[in-house]
Every structure is written in C-alpha cells, then in structure tokens.
Amino acid sequence: MTLTFPAPSKDKAELETGPAFTPRFDEKGLVTAVVTDARDGELLMVAHMNAEALALTIETGIAHYYSRSRNSLWKKGESSGNTQAVQEIRTDCDQDAIWLKVTVAGHDATCHTGRRSCFYRTVGVENGKARVTITDEHRHFDPAQIYAEKKG
Structure with missing residues (x-):
C-alpha cells in the first residue's frame, strides 16, 4: 500500500484545524523535515521529503x-x-513542515560525520568575521571506515 496525500485545502481554517493530513509540498515537490531525538529532544538534523519518502516513513x-x-x-x-x-x-500549522521524533539505531549517530547531531558547530564572530566553532568533537563512528565498507 502506498499512501497518497490529497491537495491542501484552500480554506485556512480547514488546513489548520481539520483532520485531513494534506502536506503542502513546495514547487520542487518537497517538504522540510525537522528531526529530533524522541528521548531527549536534541535537534538531530533537517532534511527534505517528497511524497514517496513521507509515505514510506508513515x-x-x-x-x-x-x-x-x-x-x-x-x-x-x-x-x-x-x-x-x-x-x-507532527506537522506545523499550515502543513508545509514535518517534525519527526525518532530513536536512532546503530551508533546513535545521525550525521554523516559520525556525530550524534548534524548541528555540532556554533556560529559566532571573531575579528569581525563570522566563524564556526566545533562544539561536539565526539564521533560515534569513523565515517571513512563505515562508508568505505559499504562501497567495497
């Protein structure tokens, strides 16, 4: 079975409070997905879903x-x-973004760099220039090893 999604209602009240799940995909057929850890709420990643990805996820x-x-x-x-x-x-008020609360298997890492979260850097200013600082040095796995094994 493959889920399909009806077109969003043009009625704002129906879209915001009605029972129908009618995701508002953008012009490229995508909706933004925000992903957090279901246990502690940590932001893990932001990605995109098309209708097929969303249906498979559900x-x-x-x-x-x-x-x-x-x-x-x-x-x-x-x-x-x-x-x-x-x-x-969850979906937001106008159904153009999705929030997934997940538990991560394997190494409990979400980022392809081996870190738990893709948001492992902070942004600040140094000498008048925007800079990033790594705040999570811990890698749960070695990406070179994991992804090389899958290619081989």
Missing part, C-alpha cells in the same frame, strides 16, 4: 528522505546502520 515507521544533491530517495541509516525509528510525526 507506512514503515523508519525515516526516509529525499536527497536534493543525489536527486533520489534515501532511507536514513541504510549505509551506516543508524536508522531512525519514528516515534511521532
């Missing part, structure tokens, strides 16, 4: 996304083993 309970750089469907953790089991899905 149907299987495992997070799927759409890779804009590869132009393809992507099952999170398929290469690394760090799959995301979806505990809850």
Whole structure:
C-alpha cells in the first residue's frame, strides 16, 4: 500500500484545524523535515521529503528522505546502520513542515560525520568575521571506515 496525500485545502481554517493530513509540498515537490531525538529532544538534523519518502516513513515507521544533491530517495541509516525509528510525526500549522521524533539505531549517530547531531558547530564572530566553532568533537563512528565498507 502506498499512501497518497490529497491537495491542501484552500480554506485556512480547514488546513489548520481539520483532520485531513494534506502536506503542502513546495514547487520542487518537497517538504522540510525537522528531526529530533524522541528521548531527549536534541535537534538531530533537517532534511527534505517528497511524497514517496513521507509515505514510506508513515507506512514503515523508519525515516526516509529525499536527497536534493543525489536527486533520489534515501532511507536514513541504510549505509551506516543508524536508522531512525519514528516515534511521532507532527506537522506545523499550515502543513508545509514535518517534525519527526525518532530513536536512532546503530551508533546513535545521525550525521554523516559520525556525530550524534548534524548541528555540532556554533556560529559566532571573531575579528569581525563570522566563524564556526566545533562544539561536539565526539564521533560515534569513523565515517571513512563505515562508508568505505559499504562501497567495497
């Protein structure tokens, strides 16, 4: 079974308070997905979903996304083993963003760099220039080893 999503209502009240889930995909057919850890609320990543990825996520309970750089469907953790089991899905008021609360399998890492979160750097100003500072040096896995094994 593959879920399909009806077109969003033009009635704002229906869109915001009605029972129909009618995601508002953008002109490229994508919706933004914000992903947090279901246990502690940490922000893990932001990605995009097309209708197929969203349907697979709802149907299987495992997070799927759409890779804009590869132009393809992507099952999170398929290469690394760090799959995301979806505990809850929410949508925002106008249904153009999705919030996934997940538990991460494998190494408990979400970022391809081996870190738990893709948000491992802070932004600040140094000598009048915007700079980033790494705040999470801990890597849960070695990306070169994990991704090389999958290629070989």
